[in-house]
Amino acid sequence: MGNLRKRLAALTELPSDAFGACPYVTIESNTAIKLDACLEILAYGEEEIRLHLRGLIATVTGEDMTMRSYGDRTVRITGTIRSVTLDETGRGERA
């Protein structure tokens, strides 16, 4: 489904988010990060939180991190954000 959406976006030359093909990641300075389309929490620690987003594995590292909200598959993490790594997953892949 994800690939189909990407193809449609490429075909129509529209941004891929118009088809909901990509999750949004919003970083607020180094104190908070908001990630859309969270499918699963893979790891939850003070220094590392790993999330399975649609088509991506997001690894957030930092200090004293806490997840704050879950509404509508959106996860908000607060704390001191040091880095965000986004790895693409294969079709049906689970980390």
Add this chain to the structure above:
Amino acid sequence: MNLLIRFLSAVMGWRRVFCSADFALPILNVIRREGVEIWGLCRHVEGGITFCLLDREYRRLLAQLTDGTELVTEKRYGLPYFVYRYRRRVGIPLGILLLLTLTKLSTLFVWDITVSGNETISDAEVLTSLEELGCEIGSYLPSIDFYRICHELILNNEDIGWVSVNMVGTRAEVKLIERDAKGETEENHGTPSNLIAAHDGEIVRTETASGELYVVAGEQVKKGQLLVGGVLEIGQGEETGRFLLVRARGSIFARTERAFEVIVPFRYTKNVSSGRVIVKKMLKFFGKSMKLQENSSILPEGCDIIVENKRIVLGEGDAAGGIPLPIFLVTTYYEETKEVEVLLDEEQALAVAAIEMSALVARELPEAEILSRESRWERRMTDEGEVLVLSWRIVCIEDIAEEVPLGVEG
């Protein structure tokens, strides 16, 4: 969390739960997957996480957790737990029930009465009249027939021209128009009347606003003589014999000679306070009286009674004036009196008589122009003893016009 959600949470009951680090991940995933509403997520000092959720959400979460997953309730909050905690204290629910019942019952009684529109009639007179008709503070509202009360108030009080009693919540609002004010309205319309002489005298000057003048300056008039007539003949020639009735208005000033007499006995008895006062206090609540303090002394035969009625006001010192309650503190003072014989000498009796005479003249001739005054006094023997008689003969100019409605002999 906004205030409404906070309130609803308090009503429905909520709890703070703890799960160890081992179970945090699966629980968080269940929360995310099932859309369980939580708040206040934070890490626990011993590791693991704590969060808050409604009891309803807690049960939903528990149903989704796999066996072995531990979720520990740290503390419960909200009304259901408060009620549960105090379930053995019967007084609390009974008190709440009593409060609600009393609150409901209190709306069936008159809590306050306000009177407006009165100028010459005092509030106390109106309230007393209302009380006689069964409407007072503490009266049972469904038993009051306001239509009858208004009707009888007008019938029983000559001074009241119109009255209405309306309930505003638990307060009875009495609005009235006095008959004098109504009379003024009639005055504008003009009730047919004559002006006659109130005393004998010699006419000095006349000021007529309406009506036909029957006297001239210098004329001697007798008491009851017509001065200004309210019946005007209209028409001329063959059309005579038709009359127009008007209200005669005007001032007829005459030189009159008035005699006043004041009698003062040289020996009489009067009641004076003996200094002994008995006080009785009573609490009047919703029309029912309750004795607070009673002096057991036997009341003396002759005594002056002073009743002080003080209304209890909640927050009396407040800038807003406080809330008047239907509670009165009634203090009755019984002041014992005794009869004392007073003996006056001639000089003292004369002084007393002069004071009484001045008051009498001021009352009888309030706007008169005094021209001369002849004063004399004498001692006279009566059946009740010797008295001093002070006589004043006053020559003055006063308005002798007295209005009488037509058809009534003056």
